[in-house]
Amino acid sequence: MRYLARRALWTVVSLLGVSILIFLLVRLLPGDIVDILAGTEGQLGPAQRAQVLRQFGLDKPLPVQYVRWLWSMLQGDLGWSFRSGQPVGGLLLSRLPITIELALLTVLSVSLLAIPLGILASVSKSVRIKTLVQIVGLLGLSVPNFWIAVLLILVASFLFRWGPALIYVNPWSDPWVNLQQMFLPVGSLALGFSAVIVRMTRSSMLEVLGREFVKVARAKGLSAGAVLLRHALFNAMIPIVTVLGLQTGFLLGGVVITEQIFGLPGLGWTLLNGVYQRDYPVVQGTVMLFAGTFVMINLAVDLLYTYLDPRIRYE
Amino acid sequence: MPRNRLQSHGGFSRRAFLAGGMALGGGVAGLDFLGRSAVPALAQSAGTPKRGGTLIAAQEVDPVSLDPHTNSNYSALQGYEHLYESLTGYDEKTNIIPALAQSWEITNGGKTYTFRLRPNVKFHNGQMMVAEDVKYSVERILDPKTASPWRNWLEAIKEMKIVDPLTIQMHLDAPYPALLGSFAGMRGSGIIPKGLAERENLKIKAIGTGPFKLAEYVPQDHITYARNPDYWDQPLPYLDGMVFKVLTEENARLAALRAGQIEYAFMTAQGVAQLEGAPGITVMKSPYAWVVLHYINVYAKPLSDARVRRAMRMAVDTNEVIQKAVYGAAVPSGPIPTGYGDWPLDPATLPYLKPDIPGAKKLLAEAGYPNGFAIEILCSPQYPEFVATTLVVQEAVKKIGVDVKVTQLEWGAFVATNNKTIRSGGKEGGQILCSANTFRPDPDGYIYPYFHSQGNLNEGGYSNPKLDPLMVEARTVSNHAERWRLYHEIQRVVLEECPNWWWYAKFNIEALSSKVQGYAQSFTGRRIFLKKTWLA
Secondary structure, eight states, X not given: OHHHHHHHHHXXXXXXXXXXXXXXXXXXXXXXXXXXXXXXXXXXOHHHHHHHHHHTTXXXXXXXXXXXXXXXXXXXXXXXXXXXXXXXXXXXXXXXXXXXXXXXXXXXXXXXXXXXXXXXXXXXXXXXXXXXXXXHHHHHHHSOHHHHHHHHHHIIIIITOOOOOSSOOOTTTOHHHHHHHHHHHHHHHHHHHHHHHHHHHHHHHHHHHTSHHHHHHHHTTOOHHXXXXXXXXXXXXXXXXXXXHHHHHHHHHHTHHHHHHHTOOOHHHHHHHHHHTTOHHHHHHHHHHHHHHHHHHHHHHHHHHHHHOTTOOOO | OHHHHHHHHHOOOXXXXXXXHHTTTOHXXXXXXXXXXXXXXXXXXXXXXXOOOEEXXXXXXXXXXXXXXXXXXXHHHHHXXXXXXXXXXXXXXXXXXXXXXXXXXXXXXXXXXXXXXXXXXXXXXXXXXOHHHHHHHHHHHHOGGGOOTTHHHHTTEEEEEEEETTEEEEEEXXXXXXXXXXXXXXXXXXXXXXXXXXXXXXXXXXXXXXXXXXXXXXXXXEEEEEEOTTOSSTTOOXXXXXXXXXXXXXXXXXXXXXTTSOSEEEEOHHHHGGGTTOTTEEEEEEEEEEEXXXXXXXXXXXXTSHHHHHHHHHTSOHHHHHHHHHTTOEEEOOSSOTTSTTOSXXXXXXXXXXXXXXHHHHHHHHTTOTTOOEEEEEEOTTSHHHHHHHHHHHHHHHTTTOEEEEEEOOHHHHHHHHXXXXXXXTSSSXXXXXXEEOOOSSTHHHHHHHHSTTOTTOTTOOOOTTXXXXXXXXXXXXXXXXXXXXXXXXXXXXXXXXXXXXXXXXXXXXXXXXXXXXXXXXTTSOOGGGGGOEEO
């Protein structure tokens, strides 16, 4: 309990730090909402500029702006988008499911494919399996996922003349159409992700398989499967779970390009557009959401360690 | 023949142009850009129009906001142009035609405009459109609180008087022939119901008089339009609705076109090459109002010397720029885009079509820079053609000893630098900036704001005491022949003095499913004729 309390405190401190950082960073970017609204062809005179700044509260000193933002955020109000005039909270809530679904499906497919493949690679003596693992590893690590995404789109349309429904459909309103829409983006993300996990699983397994307790388990006469899954894999899981957790965090933020290529209006794209449009409330809100999620995933991973290895105790 | 000269000098590939245009029956007309007016390539439209069906299209850039008065981004106009209309509009040849105003009279020496509104026009909420709404809309644009970036297009209006519910008079402080175009241009001139802006968030909601109503707008995802059954120009529109899915990635648009998922997409010259020979897809292209240029900050040395600016321009091969920036899909252009009625100069007679290195060197030496100098050019990778154009310039001026540093900036940062240059009169900001000028409702829009010493887009305070009165005269006289003469003269002078370097007017390339009939390209680049489009 004390551990949890301490962790919670640190969470608050790190989130506060993130909030100050992002608040300052977006304002450090050259150009502001006035420049975006005027563009290179339109014109906003000094009076109009002042009017826009006043309208968005940007005429106040920075500390005042920050405290106002923080105070309303504590009350659950993330402010209003400069560009669309929508409440940021509602905007993020409507975008969140897409990004979460993308991340979860990617993690799920990676876990189902890459972990077994890694185990196989660690025990198999087949050259083919080893080659396959090497190919997946090499391709996944060296080919950027946006390139794979474009390739998948072009192959699907030019060879198969197929493309999923254009406008995003919720999984609960039509799971089949939704799965089709997620197929290519998840595929493009999963390849690179799998490469990491396959290699991690393989090396972790190889290390554990050479340990004494595995020999003991074998000597006791346990079946090969039981040795592999119950004893070896369980002990090999810690580094795998760590990497899986870290990568999931990156997935939340790193799917920007994937979302854009496949036209999925998720959080990554929302953030990118927020930056382009100098839409401070949107950028700040999205980053705070990402930061919160990242912190939560880390906490979950840490707690998962105690389950995987009962020797780990948090005091 | 000017046509042949253009081919050899401008390097504009006639075959490529015909390949796009001819298939659509508008190719020959397209070549007519040398002449009086730009005739856009027309879609094959055999058979009679048919009601019904939904057009699925790609939107290449997210509109971000649908407010018809407060946005400078072109994609916003693409989003709201089907929803709102103004007093005037454009036909296929970019002539100004009546829209919400049925007719108008210009009296009092060009200072009073009396608009007679079209009767029985309904807004999408069922309300009748009357003079009160026009007055309210124009007042909203002119109100500094609205912060409309297009306010200056209408700021000549000093007073509005409602004569009767369907007649409104506008009094100007000086004659301003661009007024009719300023309404038709729709950058900040949509007519909205009185009080709407106070009631609704116009960034995501819309109530206009346009051929389509807004059914749904999910920013960054899609816009769905539904047919306006009460549209005044019956039987238009033919379509039951349209869906524009935001697909910023060109490969995704290509894929969706080939898979038959969308029936319309905007394309680059590079992208459209991949559609060659694709069954069931028609490609339309014609030059439009998109002139790529470099703005030059003339405040400080060495760029304050016209000879330096001209020498650098002389060193560059316009044809090479066109080939490398847009794969040949453009025509050379001066300040007013090639193809804009009879206002632009004949591209075959433009200076600098061929590079002149010895001449450039000589000029530079005369100006006192025989060994050249170092300079920085800013551009944004948001538009790859701007970067490509700048790189061609960089290579070319090396030959006359000018060392160019190319700096790429994210678009928002670029805009900020550009605006800072203008605001500070050239004391701060950039030296040379690459951008494009899009459609202006009147030739004045390409001239006065940039080159008059009081112009508010004047980069670095360019000023020519001989030109200033000519520009004022050109924007106030209403006689067409007189204006024509003035604009041709002004363009010759600025081409000589190079406060900007103009490169080309790009082709508007649009790919459509062959099912789409009756669509026409507009010189404005807008998709206003989707209201006349039907699905076979």
